[in-house]
Amino acid sequence: PRLLVLLLLAWEGAWGAVRDEARETAAVRALAVRLLGPGPAAAFELSVERTLAAGPGADVFELSAEGVCAAPSGVAVAARAAQTTCGTFCGCHLSLPRPLPPVPGQLRITETLPTLRYRYYQNVCTHSYSFVWWDWPRWEREIDWMALNGINLALAWSGQEAIWQRVYLALGLTQAEIDEHFTGPAFLAWGRMGNLHGWGGPLPRTWHLKQLSLQHQILDRMRALGMTPVLPAFAGHVPKAIGRVFPQVNITQLGSWGHFNCSYSCSFLLAPEDPLFPLIGGIFLRELIREFGTNHIYGADTFNEMQPPSSDPAYLAAATEAVFKAMVAVDSDAVWLLQGWLFQHQPEFWGPAQVGAVLGAVPQGRLLVLDLFAESQPVYTRTASFRGQPFIWCMLHNFGGNHGLFGALEAVNRGPTAARLFPNSTMVGTGITPEGIGQNEVVYALMAELGWRKDPVPDLLAWVSRFAERRYGVAQPDAEAAWRLLLRSVYNCSGEACRGHNHSPLVRRPSLQMNTAVWYNRSDVFEAWRLLLKASPKLTTSPTFRYDLLDVTRQALQELVSLYYEEVRAAYLHQELAGLLRAGGVLAYQLLPALDEVLASDHHFLLGSWLAQARAAAASETEARLYEQNSRYQLTLWGPEGNILDYANKQLAGLVAHYYAPRWQLFIESLADSLARAAPFQQHQFDKDVFLLEQAFVLSSRRYRSQPQGDTVDLARKVFLRF
Template sequence: MQAAAVATALGILLWAEAGRSAGDEAREAAAVRALAERLLGPRRAADFAVSVERALAAESGLDTYSLSGGGAARVRVRGSSGVAAAAGLHRYLRDFCGCHVAWSGSQLHLPHPLPAVPEELTEATPHRYRYYQNVCTQSYSFVWWDWARWEQEIDWMALNGINLALAWSGQEAIWQRVYLALGLTQSEVDEYFTGPAFLAWGRMGNLHTWAGPLPRSWHLKQLYLQHRILDRMRSFGMTPVLPAFAGHVPKAVTRVFPHINVTQLGSWGHFNCSYSCSFLLAPEDPMFPLIGSLFLRELTREFGTDHVYGADTFNEMQPPSSEPSYLAAATAAVFEAMIAVDPDAVWLLQGWLFQHQPQFWGPSQVKAVLNAVPRGRLLVLDLFAENQPVYTRTASFQGQPFIWCMLHNFGGNHGLFGALEAVNRGPAAARLFPNSTMVGTGIAPEGISQNEVVYALMAELGWRKEPVPDLEAWVTSFAGRRYGVAHPDAGAAWRLLLRSVYNCSGDACRGHNRSPLVRRPSLQLNTTVWYNRSDVFEAWRLLLKATPTLASSPAFRYDLLDVTRQAVQELVSLYYEEARTAYLHKELATLLRAGGVLAYELLPALDRVLATDSRFLLGSWLEQARAAAASEAEAQLYEQNSRFQLTLWGPEGNILDYANKQLAGLVAQYYSPRWQLFLEALADSLARGVPFQQRLFDKLVFRLEQAFVLSSRRYPTQPQGDTVDLAQKIFLKYFPRKVAGSL
């Protein structure tokens, strides 16, 4: 019964394997060989013989790789696709050579000669798809990337077996062509687009205008990037997902077509209608298929197509009607506009709307959407399945195929966090669900380059038929590969992290850092965590103990900094609790002491240790934005986009600190001044015997926050100081004073 359900759900999704030729095999093999050279260098890459052979997947129809050879001979890597061959190469490097590939850097100390594969190892994935990205990732992490950084990411995707991914760069240039062809003026188009750091929400209809306009050079560069991104993805045999028309239009369309039937939706994210309240075209209006087909025709003429398109009509926005007939019509209109241009179109839908507003999306409403598209032509992302799966309450999305996704991170926050047990068990449980229509796994964070252990596990699960049997052993091996040598103290540290910060369950697992450190100060901040802080402090101690052996490992130094950052974050919470209690008990001396440590010792120390690594520098973050510009005026616009996203998000702090990060410079010039002002206000309140007024403080602190965003101050782009030395100094100062009492 279950096999029949999956087969029915797949429908025409088998398009991805159809029509590929021997020429494609040769191209994909060449792409993997080029990846190996970029990763290992030409000399060591020559030790691998890579081929792509579709016949490997003949039996299962699923991506398959085979490993053999080594020792005195070359290692033979065969894959049914370029992605499968790259995944096989990664498997060999990881499991036979003890290597590690990650965003923060790679450990690639290959033995010589290469270890032999005792007997041919053949692995087929249990999933047709391994998906990657969230629409928001494009803004929180990718926004300022050049081709060199995109090339690294696509290599990482291939090595981790990703074969389905968003490719949404350059779409505003296509929309501009469409809008101008429809009669809008250039100024109306410019007014509609958001700035670069907020395009994700413009694309989903949540925002318009804010932090724009987009310069002409932006469109040209993004078109160039998109062509290179698509060419490289396709060279590996990946399926890029292109955007499609979801029904949102600029207000200016009503000037050109005064009788057009549109509905203004409600505001989003605490923005007013100056920047939100998008206009949604009625599904029955004849302009709907016209605009949708104009866009898709122009898009595919420019970029070609792999027949999968993403569109989100009601992302975090309540539809104008809960009537199932309306919801079905709105959904059908989007799909019909796709197939008018591409009869083979498959719609990739983020299932976040069903999770985000469960009170609106009852059984009738969900069913109306899912049944409005032919079975197998809607591919749903169960976006937050590790925490709040939707497939379990929608009868496996009413029989539509779905991908079990791990969202994990919101806003690209720093902060050690994960639900590794839930992630480990989730995909296998979804496959075993009655009449399951699961067809893949997905990695869908809002922001990347954090908590790499979580993504290593999720990528591995895309090729596993069962959960990892022993996560303690797995995480210990992870640490050994990451540092290039197994170390008992490092392994013990990671096991402590596994049972604490990486063992989240229940409502706490939102993947969003709510530490007081990165929140606008108040007396109501929540310091509750789901783990024992003593485990974090002990892991910190053990990593420092391992430094004589591991300090030469770049990955170890990165992790030591990250765990030190987390330990300081925990200390901030403890000193905040002490200061708040002192204020409530009217103990001025204790308030001054605890507050002084928090604002004038801990935060400056955190800023100094963050400054030792370029990946934790505000200057590096802002320089990426400036480097994407073609003029000084554009550089200022892009830098301000980046500053707003990190802090206020909107002009009035509309989504305040959502995308918080702990960066050197940001701690010193944004978080520290806020805490100093807050603690001074509390002390003044006690000294004068008057109540602390949060509203007045919020007005005062907003001036500080706004001043940071509007500032043109430059920050270092090169690291300063030594991570190990500064981490040890913080440890020696605070472990006896505050930490020891919590162990």
């Protein structure tokens, strides 16, 4: 009987592997049809073959002259087929030439580095800054992008509030108490990390139902392609009302976060020794797994941007151990994915003893740390590779989903190899962790490629020229020259400037103390703009070229705003009213309207599109108003009093015309009035006055176009000639 059981188990395992292969093969073939169409997709025979796995973290990819592409996972097939077939042999991204060029014999590409086990994607904040209003078709496109870029590990955090609601109701909380706890949709990321409660809420019942359905679709597709989704776990934060239901509970109220007061901040943290800790953590994880299944990796962040109530290593170890024990009590194979941002964000608190307490409280290999901002401020170098715990070298790049050409490509290119070669390195992968997406695609293309490389790209100038050729589907010398200029300027950030955040005066509340310094020569941006316009007759049919031309035009106008602002400030300080009015008039009444008009020619840069997505997620007009107001707040004031003002700034048509431009007009008028009256400019009074304009925009119900108007190339050329 024992032999029979062993044979049955072996047969079941083998049959399960065959099933998985067939499922992933079907999923990657369907992806090819979605992207290329049935005809071009038929030129390839995509196949998942587990036997091609060469060991832990190693992928073998085979491509034959007949178009047979095989690898051990759906992700590996999709990514390597796209990068090798489209990039290497066809010189394009996804627009394949017909007929396909011949493949020179049989190829066999083997990735053997164990450090490449994971290619991770997402930041907890991405779900709020970029994903919040997405429906399934938009999520499907994103998962396709993930597969094509080799992502095999990613957060899947949608729908968790529905599970938490079940848990809280089972524990005895009322619906009103739960409504007071959850944030609105655009601020859920910070509710999930314990930073906020209540702000922008409550969450409607229909939100939970839609997110549950969406999460099932996301998980099904991720798993079908061979990705490992990371589910959420209990980090220790509880609603205030827990104290009513359990009067003896031991909870600590933490300090405020992000310039909010305790009305919306000051999280309630359950003591690690309290018996409710494993109870709540266990109930949540059991219910989550019952609903969604599991791949055994869970994310939780207890002290994200919040100082713990004690720096005692014993307390920090106990708090960490409590989170992990609640996981393994339900799933004995649990691995904890921790964002390492807390160590970077408050280095003065997280000394060696404190860091060691957290990292040592989880068994070796069961804590997977994201070195979240490693391209700029790596933590592995000052923690001895996270004290032996495995870590993923991550590129954060963007804060708040800002527009603005930006990148540290040299640092990104060198970083993963340096981390792999670090003494006693425990690096197990690379990661892409922006707070917001939808900008600077070249940065993400490089990072995705590095996930498959042992060494840095040897020549970034050649690489970026090749990137331009693939991006536009044709070699064009002027366009490639423009990209080389961008590489040496906006994409060559180093040092303290590399925070990935747009501090341009254009998107900041005006004052006389604004910093206009940049790390590059603005002339390179203006020359790249000229070269792209010169290239436009040959590339005007390329959607990616038109997008890039608009983005560089936007950046050039942003630079001009800084230059005219400097003239405004100098004129004010020298009490030259005529000069102030001249420069201020160009900035507020010419540059910004011209920028808004150019932005309106592309659907990626429309405020109306962003707001329409929010309203489309609603099931009633009441919900639509709530969601739209969430969107407007996030882009501007962020909190009710401008608590994190302009952090998530965007340059969108409509937002420039009706939010940024009125602020600048008021600023110029206030400065002129100050000079005319021979009275000092009062920044405090201006801040009060301009807040009324900002608040009016947030509370407005004005509708904006969700369809582009005007021709990008024509508008960009006119703006170039004008300025």
